[in-house]
Amino acid sequence: MNPIRKSFSDDPLFPFDFVYKDTKSPQRELPDHLHDRYELIYVYGGKGTLFIDQKFYDMGPGDIFLIPGNSIHRALPDTVEPVTSTAIFFAPSLISHENLDDSYSSLRCFELARKWKHYKIETSAQLQKHMVMALEDIHLELNQKNPGYRYAISLQLQQVLLRLNRLVMSMHVSELDDARIGPLWMNKILHYIAQHPDQNLGLSALAEQASVTPAHFSRVFKQLTGMNVTDYVNAKRIAQAKELIRTTDEGLSWIADRCGFESLPHFHRMFKRMTGQTPGAYKRKR
Known part of the structure; x- marks a missing residue:
């Protein structure tokens, strides 16, 4: 998707x-x-x-x-x-x-x-x-x-x-109200993804951390967020990369690594796919 x-x-x-x-x-x-x-x-x-x-x-x-x-x-x-x-x-x-x-x-x-x-x-x-x-x-x-x-x-x-x-x-x-909807493990996992973008955030690893089966994890995650795990993690990583591009002077390689992308080309490919422009173009505009 x-x-x-x-x-x-x-x-x-x-x-x-x-x-x-x-x-x-x-x-x-x-x-x-x-x-x-x-x-x-x-x-x-x-x-x-x-x-x-x-x-x-x-x-x-x-x-x-x-x-x-x-x-x-x-x-x-x-x-x-x-x-x-x-x-x-x-x-x-x-x-x-x-x-x-x-x-x-x-x-x-x-x-x-x-x-x-x-x-x-x-x-x-x-x-x-x-x-x-x-x-x-x-x-x-x-x-x-x-x-x-x-x-x-x-x-x-x-x-x-x-x-x-x-x-x-x-x-x-x-x-403020606790705004929690769904199982407690779901909210903990969403928080973990936001705080640890550079870690292994694959379906199996997250399901193991939540102590549920991958099939159950995938079904509940999609039901509540409307998005599969891979697409959500990529979107979250790109959002954090955009924030770092705007607020730091760090190079794109450092940002790609910090946000959990396996390589700089992978970062470029995902960034352009999600935003319509390359990380370099986005940085120049900022």
């Missing part, structure tokens, strides 16, 4: 995409995928499960999900009551601004979500009302395209992120 790369608009001056009040059946939902864009999801109604990075979350009315760039994720809508939601995709450059306050970052809520490994926000009625109005305003701006509509959308997004930042920064990690 080739990992999915979600396509976005190619306007470098306005790196923003918007899917408004979309109801997806399980058949229409993308399989596990990742992308550079930051993603914010607001749920209006319905039921489902959302897999992000290493955890599974129930989806329900009023829920907000924060998905940092390069996080493997997949929605699994309920077959009877599929989720209706709005999704915002944006690049950090869209909300860049002069430092008016050194202690504030518009992306702080995403940074904390990644740090805490918790990507779901359960909102109050007041915040839900604000979200619905802000998303409707963005939808109107995109449809009407009046002068300054891009600036208006950027301001609306900044307002949404400001409210979410203040809420998330007032929380403590101990207040």
Whole structure:
């Protein structure tokens, strides 16, 4: 299976995409995928499960999900009551601004979500009302395209992120729900894959570590993540490689070895297959 790369608009001056009040059946939902864009999801109604990075979350009315760039994720809508939601995709450059306050970052809520490994926000009625109005305003701006509509959308997004930042920064990690769905060994294995990309992460080795048979491991893993073990491990390794390319000055050989690729050519081949570009091209763009 080739990992999915979600396509976005190619306007470098306005790196923003918007899917408004979309109801997806399980058949229409993308399989596990990742992308550079930051993603914010607001749920209006319905039921489902959302897999992000290493955890599974129930989806329900009023829920907000924060998905940092390069996080493997997949929605699994309920077959009877599929989720209706709005999704915002944006690049950090869209909300860049002069430092008016050194202690504030518009992306702080995403940074904390990644740090805490918790990507779901359960909102109050007041915040839900604000979200619905802000998303409707963005939808109107995109449809009407009046002068300054891009600036208006950027301001609306900044307002949404400001409210979410203040809420998330007032929380403590101990207040967050355990988000565990499925057997305990599954959650431990997902954590192990994330922390040890350079180790043997083959089906047999992981099944032995989980103390279950390879057949049972494979069946449960595919059922919960929608992805087989090999494809998931490769996607996770590529996501970590992209993070190292962006945040370090290390060479590609070191990054390939650190992320568990058997050789530099193998790393190049898998990176291009999953991202559409070579590691070198990706590094030059950064």
